[in-house]
Amino acid sequence: MSRNLKALIGPSILNADLSQLFEESQKLLNNGADYLHLDVMDGHFVPNLTFGHPIVKCLRSKIKDAFFETHMMVSKPEQWIAPMADAGVNQYTFHIEPVTNVEDVCRKIRESGMKVGVAIKPGTPVSEVEKYISISDMVLIMTVEPGFGGQKFMENQMAKVQYLRENYPLLNIEVDGGVGPSTISCCANAGANMIVSGTAVIGAADQASTIKLLRDTVQTAIDK
Ligand SMILES: O=C(CO)[C@H](O)[C@H](O)COP(=O)(O)O
Ligand SMILES: [Fe+2]
Secondary structure, eight states: OOTTOOOEEEEBOTTSOGGGHHHHHHHHHHTTOSSEEEEEEBSSSSSOBOOOHHHHHHHHHHOOSSOEEEEEEOSOGGGGHHHHHHTTOSEEEEESTTOSOHHHHHHHHHHTTOEEEEEEOTTSOHHHHHTTGGGOSEEEEESSOTTOSSOOOOGGGHHHHHHHHHHOTTOEEEEESSOSTTTHHHHHHHTOOEEEESHHHHTOSSHHHHHHHHHHHHHHHHHO
């Protein structure tokens, strides 16, 4: 795999104690998280609700320097670009499934100063997202049906990751859903370099060593 790639671990705070969002986030960063993955759900694209830009803005006011990725599980990603940029988001990752003009959304995200992530659900073919690689900074391959934390990792999604890694050696490929110590080798060997892990990290007795294990496993595969 290309040595120019970097293993990055972005814990998801979805299943954390959200009444303590700042403390939980700071703890993850103190324990070695490379970035924070913030799951935004609108109750329409997915059957669940979380939080939006006002909460992200509050978190940003207390955490100045961490990289924030918002995973936008929403039906109208275009609607939230400006508010999320204003809230201090660094990367805006959105699902392409409900969007008719993906190029337009990518351009608007970039113009607002954020990095662009494009995401697909397990049922969406990788060819659907491949079209947008040249105008994106990262592709997210979901390894659960989006909507809830704590679900079982879908190993059959690794074929998509493998295909992308073989064809795009320098692409940032993120996996999200059911990823933890027992499934990380699978992700690392397929070629993912950006790892979202929610339940496995939040619930770990030792967060720092869990984050380190995830990162070391992925970096070892990259350096092979
Ligand atoms: O996008 C998501 C769900 O839609 C979450 O990021 C994901 O589920 C992470 O949590 P876990 O590691 O517990 O699966
Ligand atoms: Fe997510």
